[in-house]
Amino acid sequence: MPELPEVETVVRSLAHLVGRRIVSAEFRCLRVLRGGNPDAMAARVQCRRIAAVKRYGKFIVMSLGDGGYLMVHLGMTGRLLLAGPAGKHTHATLTLDRGVLLYEDSRQFGCIEFSQDFPKRVARLGPEPLEVSFDDFAAALRRRKTRIKPLLLNQAFVRGMGNIYADEALFRAGIHPLAFASRLRADRARKLYDAMIAVLTEAIAAGGSSISDYVDAEGRKGLFQLSHRVYQRTGEPCVTCETPIRRVIVTQRSSHFCPRCQKR
DNA sequence: ATCGGTACCTGCACGC
DNA sequence: TGCGTGCAGGTACCGA
Numbered sequence: 001m002p003e004l005p006e007v008e009t010v011v012r013s014l015a016h017l018v019g020r021r022i023v024s025a026e027f028r029c030l031r032v033l034r035g036g037n038p039d040a041m042a043a044r045v046q047c048r049r050i051a052a053v054k055r056y057g058k059f060i061v062m063s064l065g066d067g068g069y070l071m072v073h074l075g076m077t078g079r080l081l082l083a084g085p086a087g088k089h090t091h092a093t094l095t096l097d098r099g100v101l102l103y104e105d106s107r108q109f110g111c112i113e114f115s116q117d118f119p120k121r122v123a124r125l126g127p128e129p130l131e132v133s134f135d136d137f138a139a140a141l142r143r144r145k146t147r148i149k150p151l152l153l154n155q156a157f158v159r160g161m162g163n164i165y166a167d168e169a170l171f172r173a174g175i176h177p178l179a180f181a182s183r184l185r186a187d188r189a190r191k192l193y194d195a196m197i198a199v200l201t202e203a204i205a206a207g208g209s210s211i212s213d214y215v216d217a218e219g220r221k222g223l224f225q226l227s228h229r230v231y232q233r234t235g236e237p238c239v240t241c242e243t244p245i246r247r248v249i250v251t252q253r254s255s256h257f258c259p260r261c262q263k264r
Numbered sequence: 265a266t267c268g269g270t271a272c273c274t275g276c277a278c279g280c
Numbered sequence: 281t282g283c284g285t286g287c288a289g290g291t292a293c294c295g296a
Contacts, residue, residue, distance in 0.1 A: 002289060031273080058290080075290050077274080089274085107273045109290050121291095146267065155291080162289055211289065212276085232288095251268060254287085 002058060002074040004129070004160030005203035006214055006222065010080055011055040013217040014101075017062070021049050021097040029091035031108045044114050045070060045094070056122045057159025071119045075109030082217045101217075125159040129196050132158060138189040141181045148184065148192075149177035150251045161196070164209055164231045167256045169196040171230045176264040177248070177255040202227065230256040 002010070025045045027038035049065035060080070062070040072080065077089075081102045086093060092103035092112050103112050113119065127136065137158070144151050151157050152166040161169070170177055172195035175188060184192065208214060208222030211232070215221055229239050234247040238258040248255050 006289075073290080075273095076288070078290090105273095106275070107288090107290085109273065111291090144266090150268085153290095164289065209289080214289070252270080 002078065002208070002214060003162030003165050004055075004058060004200055005165070005206075005224065006208035006216075007055050007058050007060060007074065007160070008204050009208045009216045009222060010074070011053055011060055013082070013220070014053045014060075014080065017050050017053055017096070017101065019049065020099070022046060022064075022094050023097055024095045026093045027091065027112070029105075029108060032091045032103075032105060032111055034111050034113055036113060041114050044068065057125050057128070057155055058162070059119075059122050059125070061119065061122060068114060068116050069119055071111075071113045071115065071122065072103065073110045073112075075105055075107060075111070077107045077213065078103065078105040078110030079213075079215065080217050081215075081219065083219070124156065126154075126156045127158060129158045129160055129200060134190065134193050137193050138186060141184055141189055141192075144181040146181060147177065147250065148175060148179045148181045149253075149255050151181045152196075153251075153253065158196075160200070163253055164211075164228070165196075165199055165203065167231045168199045168229060171195075171257060171262060172199060174261055174263060176262040177250050177257055179264045230258065232256065 022045050025042040027033055027041050050062050051065050052063040054061050058073060060072040064070060081104065082099060084100060084102060086102060089104045089106040090102050091105060094101040140157060149166055152161045169192065173191040175192055203209060203224040206222055206224035207220065209224040210221040211225055230245050233245045234256060235244050238245060238261060241260050243258055243260040245256055246259050
């Protein structure tokens with residue numbers, strides 16, 4: 001579920017965790033821990049202070065006092081919640097000096113990991129879409145042989161775009177999801193760059209998209225699903241030309257687009 | 265070094 | 281009521 005705007009919203013709702021101390025921790029699900037030892041991990045984070053909570057693409061990184069990092073990825077169904085109760089899919093509970101932080105994830109595609117050094121998976125990500133310059137973005141597009149939709153989903157290209165915002169950005173830019181990245185001329189690359197920034201900025205302002213169950217750390221839903229123009233609107237009229245929106249599978253993922261407005 | 269395909273998990277909506 | 285199917289915001293890993 002959570003893409004850049006949802007993760008940004010979660011991180012903002014976690015702002016007051018900074019300065020809190022982790023009194024105790026309990027980790028349960030081995031899959032979500034990526035094979036880490038639950039008790040050893042609890043011992044590593046216990047009594048540590050949360051020094052910072054930052055977002056890198058779709059990753060959340062908490063810096064702990066005296067070094068070390070707690071990295072969280074929400075996968076498709078992950079949630080960080082500032083209130084209980086714990087349920088069937090609660091895989092981690094951090095008891096703080098004031099309050100509690102729960103990690104839940106029914107599909108277990110997310111992860112929560114402790115590392116002494118800054119996590120390598122985060123260091124390997126591409127640039128933030130809201131920070132990359134147009135020249136760097138356009139140059140990177142020219143270097144890629146693949147089609148534009150899977151490229152936007154590639155976190156080594158830009159970090160944080162997912163299926164919703166890739167489809168929405170391509171619609172706004174008038175670019176077909178199967179267009180080849182390297183063949184986009186400068187004016188279309190500029191349209192895509194502007195559309196990507198606009199859609200992400202608007203979605204953050206709306207608190208993200210709540211498709212089925214996304215909520216921020218205080219349980220609030222987002223509103224941006226009301227502004228989707230193509231995502232999960234298959235068969236509905238295009239907001240621009242009224243042609244029915246189509247859905248095709250591109251590298252195993254649904255792509256929603258207007259066959260008239262979006263050109264290869 | 266880059267790709268596209270597959271695997272991983274649960275829950276829900278749907279048709280029969 | 282139950283069963284099978286297809287679908288869902290994600291990434292990692294594999295072989296070509």
